[in-house]
Amino acid sequence: MQLAHKLVIAISSRALFDLRESHQVFEEQGLEAFSSYQIERENDVLPKGDAFPLVEKFLQINQRLEGEPKVEVILLSRNSADTGLRVFNSIEHYGLTITRAAFCNGESPYRYIAPFGCDLFLSSDGRDVRHALEQGVAAATLIAGGSRQRADDTLRFAFDGDAVLFSDEAEQVFKRQGLEAFTASERASAQQPLGGGPFKGFLEALQRLQAEFDPDSCPIRTALVTARSAPAHERVIRTLRAWNIRLDESIFLGGLPKGEFLRAFGADVFFDDQPTHCASAAEHVATGHVPHGIANEESA
Known part of the structure; x- marks a missing residue:
């Protein structure tokens, strides 16, 4: 088999x-x-x-x-x-x-x-x-300590964007040049799809599995939970559209802590590349650190 x-x-x-x-x-x-x-x-x-x-x-x-x-x-x-x-x-x-x-x-x-x-x-x-x-x-x-057993049977995956679903090309600009340069770069590149990150293939596989079910009874839900905000949201939306990938929910937090939002979504697991974000999220939901991209270069 x-x-x-x-x-x-x-x-x-x-x-x-x-x-x-x-x-x-x-x-x-x-x-x-x-x-x-x-x-x-x-x-x-x-x-x-x-x-x-x-x-x-x-x-x-x-x-x-x-x-x-x-x-x-x-x-x-x-x-x-x-x-x-x-x-x-x-x-x-x-x-x-x-x-x-x-x-x-x-x-x-x-x-x-x-x-x-x-x-x-x-x-x-x-x-x-x-x-x-x-x-x-x-x-x-x-990361130990964040697992919560939910009463329903729906499986909920939550993903950070840059360096997880997407490449870390935009995050490199943010880390090296700051928020203003990042915002200007993303606005200028809004029509250009981001490269794929390490979890793009898994998200595509999840979507194929979701397609086996009627949308009203699908036992899997996906969410993007990102620190991005407008106007940096446009490139993300256009990237997912170019990939022909649909997320059930997209949450643009503009730098707010992610934990409460992940708990509200009911995430069974959340994936993020930033160790500090992972430590915070793990207080609320099961969290997986993705050691990829510029945020993990120093600890590599």
Whole structure:
């Protein structure tokens, strides 16, 4: 069976489940102690991690579609298959339909992202995320603490614009020359579409999945949540139009903090390239840092 016609999310075990306790054992006592710890507790169900609600809703989409499943979650883990048994036991306990995995016994699993045909990679390891971005895959480092379980079944993705959906060409002007130069540049370039950012392909895949549903009953909603304001909004709108991409909501904040707006939208996850914006948003919703573009050059 091929995965080419599915929307595929790859997720690390530490993003799906709360593995802080066992990871602390690994950090303080080493691999052998960690392995013993996991094997001794392999029948103990792991607590849900920050990405668990997102994954649960994502997999539920298949129940609303006829025919073959259109979405899949792949588990990528630094555990060995032996220590990973606790992870799979927990997956079974929660009823998650995750059947494919790569256990890499301490090595980075990012090299399996491309063979699995993944559209998105979520991890708690920033190094793996950077490697995935270098492979051209949308990827983000999940920030602990912002996950909220919503009562409804609608899956809500929120995206920052520059350096996430779009290239960071405009953000470079802002960072190097300031707001006035940025505004003048965007006004002058309003008719010229922005280049694509690391999450353009994932947004396109999401839109194809949305097209499987009647607009009135679609279980997926998307939103652009950007610090941009008028007149810099025009280039964004024209770019999305040129790409033939439709977002359900677009929020131009003009520099206001994003957290309350993300909570009002009900985001299951928000993706942003700015570490400070991510830290603020994570107080309200599950947040993924996208280490891409000029805002991350100093920390690279």
